[in-house]
Amino acid sequence: MFSSYQEGILILLGINILLGWSVYLPMTTGQASIGNAGFMAIGAYVSSLLTLNFGWALLPAILVGGIIASAVGFLLGIPALRLKGIYLVMATLAFGEMVRNIFLNWELFGGAYGLRGMKGTTLPLVYVFVFLALIALIIMSRSRLRLTLDSIFDDEMVSEISGTDIVRVKVGVFGAGALLAGIAGALFAHYMRFIEPGSFTPLLSIFMLLYVILGGMRSHWGVILGAAVFTLVPELSRGLKDYRGVFMGGLIIALMIFRPKGIITRDMFRMLFYLPGKNQ
């Protein structure tokens, strides 16, 4: 149906959507993370070790990779989420670099050479995970949890005084984000067939955050669009050759000027689905 080039781009798109959601989840409570490449690396390395050295099937290896990344996310979240704003950003950045350097020095995981020979990620497999994550996000956006998350996003002090255990909620969404990043990392490793510590740089984490901010941080649909723009535009603009990066940078700045709250906002949904006379 697709050429292998097209299939490759769609696989990366699916992985990027998962990565975008991994940042979107903590963002629902106002927490910006630029360390999610760290969770991605944990999922990638753990699953690769399981399939390469222990002969595990791919699916359980992906799930275990995700769960371990998530466990680390919870552990990190408990102390780190006491920090706010730019301080949390710095802490997550440091965490991502810490993880990368641990893998760089740990011979079991191949050190600087990384791991190679993983395989098995297919287009349907990636989109099964994207679909499951989307279902979970839709359920979340229609449950009472949405009100709790919004209340923390808007004013966490008032949310707490109104009876919400905000630490629990914030650590929860942070850990859930780490789960998605870990799964995405495992899928990535078994698609690329080769990973090294240099695959998980802070730049990758920054891109994840950009999917969320440019797509629209108040809706899980925005993240899909943000990931799509960042995955597809570089491919579609190959004709610009060396100026591709310039074009991409200009596009980011233009989006921030014209859609500062992201491409997809809740107001937009309201406008699209507003039906006059349906108020009673």
Added chain:
Amino acid sequence: MSKEEPILKLDRVTKNFGGVVAVDRLNMDMMRSDILGAIGPNGAGKTTVFNLITGVFPVTEGTIYFRGKPISGLKPHRIAQGGIARTYQNIRLFESLTVYEHVQYGQFIHSRSRKAKGDASGTGTKSMDDGAREILEFLGIWEFRKEYAGSLAYGQQRRVEIARALAMKPKLLLLDEPTAGMNLDEKREILQMMKSISEKNIAIIVIEHDMRLVMNVCTKIVLLNFGEKIAEGTPAEISANARAKEVYLGKE
């Protein structure tokens, strides 16, 4: 029934902000039937007392008892779950939530159900929807239920804050200048509303600058100045108190 114990008791409560004494050895207690007015000049420590009761920051010394149990040192959400709700001097609403959702959000504190919830058309549990409607109608903002709280007029935003607090089914309600910026008619309505809330067996502490309102509605008044309690008593006692007059009511 034996002698009623105070719903709230402050025992030598002190709050120190790095050398500045915001609240100084404050003793205070109130019954469930009380509407207690906290008055005093700006900076007297009134809002700080609210912040100490709700656990926003810890007390430096002393103990706060709520329904006989010490609550100072508990996390704010635990104190809220115990039955204390409040409003804020500067209105603090959630801009992403509609009026109706504010009430739903307040109600969550008492429901463990994680069931998906729709909008004001009413897909939640029947009793919760009825409760939300009752609160919104009581405050006269039912017609705005689908509006985003931030888009309402000032006076209505204050009512949404009270609605959110009442949805928590509190036993003690703290109102921080509920009539600030309101005209006389609106003030009268708030006053009437406070009396009705009190009749529902909810204790109220109100911070208020409008002395006529305080004298009219409160059963008990505490006058603070520089974090200290200057005077305490019924409205009649306060208006007769010479020091109270001097500090706050002005010499006539």
